[in-house]
Amino acid sequence: MAVKKFITGNFYDEAVLFPAVKKVRRAGYKIHDVFTPFPIHGLDTAMGLRDTSLHTAGFIYGITGTATAVGFITWALTIDWQLNFGGKPFFSLPAWIPITFELTVLFAAVGMVLTFCYLCQLAPFVKKDHFNLRSTDDTFVMALECTDTTNEGEAIGFLQSLGAVEVGVQYKETGWWLGRYDRDRKRFEKKIEPAH
């Protein structure tokens, strides 16, 4: 796995964090992510994150469920094993709507949960790492990703000037077991330092 270099800083207040996010973006730094103990309204917009594709995936799963239900019931009740229910035609769609609905919901729900886990890289055997454990408790942690042109000292000074505390440099592995490779895997390979 590739190892990348980050500059992290702690923020104690939303009122400090939001202008800081704006200024960091305007200065041209690449925000890797901002970690917060609870969802903050409007932070995603401020960070310029694109909308998630989770609902598109959900729609596709739902359609798959609908098609599976209608397809299977049609095959089973009109071709494979025709049954006469109260003299109704073999192809009697109204009776199948509830099952179709259930399967649509089931496919969409299960599919979206799994996709969500994939997007967030959540699985029982995946070790999650924190830039700063206080991001699960009471502070907002911003991580800037260093690129070739990033000047470390400047970036640290800049974050501090915006009101961040505990600013420091960290190295982290990226990606995980399912196909999320980074092309530039060798750049920081020799300088692994343990996370604090």
Next chain:
Amino acid sequence: MVIREKFIVTKRFNSIAVTLMVIGLLAIVGLYATQGAKSDPHAQARFWGSLLQNSVYFLLVVNAAMFFICATTLAWGGWQISFRRVSEAVSACVPVIGTICGVILLLICFGGNHEIYHWTDTEHVQHDRILSFKSGFLNKNFFAVMTVLTIVAWSLLGRKMRKLSQSIDDKPLTVEEGKKYMWNNTVWAALYIIVFSLTVMSSIPWLWLMSIDAHWYSTMYSWYTFASTFVAGIALITLFVVFLKNNNYLELTNEEHLHDLGKFMFAFSIFWTYLWFSQFMLIWYANIPEETTYFKPRAQGMYSGIFWLMFIINFLAPLLILMRRGSKRNYTTITFMSLLIIFGHWLDFFQMVFPGHQKEHVPMILWDFGVALGFVGLIMFLTGRALSKVPLLAKNHPFIKESVIHHT
């Protein structure tokens, strides 16, 4: 930010409203001349059916705006406060349209024409086992009392809610006063919801609409009527919000609020379909002749064309078009969908009223559409007048900030 406090009714707005009302009157006169004036009770019923369909539909739609206010008040929702005056103005149509509707209903009930409500024919009821069994509920006096009481209750309670909202326009509230104000609001909203659930959600659609097919009954009917009018009511509020936004009013309402209105239209379109289908499927499955008579002409007979059109407009289009986030935030799409939904549920009411007594052929729907335009003009006129009377922003409401910073 400059807030334009009051809506000024333009000449153009009023002339459109008046033109529509004239079209409606012409349609009513034309329909009366061609059908209503005939001695044939069947032709007369064609005329009265049109009035019944349109007045009941538009009354329930404008009344749904007050239900929207009260339901969100009970839930202590704050997001809708920035355009609350729009819903209030729509609900201000209830007394006038309610009076029109009440007069029409009483005329049909006591007018001596038994085509629409054949349970009003007392001699016939004596020989009809089902109708005489139901006569404790389906009789003229009960019908008249319920109708009048209901319309008066809706008007008065709605007026009380509007007055409560306007009473704090000139005085900012302290925290304690705000709490008391919210409590007051909650109590009156709860009272309205109780009246609403005893009328729109249960007895009133049974009396006004389901009794056209007096032998048939369905306990889901009222819920399904409610869903129909509620989604149309939300669409109507949305139309007025979009109209005011386009004329540079409602500065504090933005596409976040529009998005939530779009969600309501999306969700309740599906809810309506769910109720329609739940009602249909049990009857289809059991296949008992006295129950299937209701759906035979509507879904399979002459009216099936309108039925499938309605299926597309009221279910498929909202489901597929309003599903995307972008389309709920887009003024053009949301306006188009609102118009479509209002028309679609008007078709739904056409289906409720006409197949019951116009069994031979589908009546010429353009007449009814003309009458509908008249009611649209009336709603425009009344809502515009109500909007221009009070400030467009309930600026002292305790939840106003929640609405200003609202986003989805």
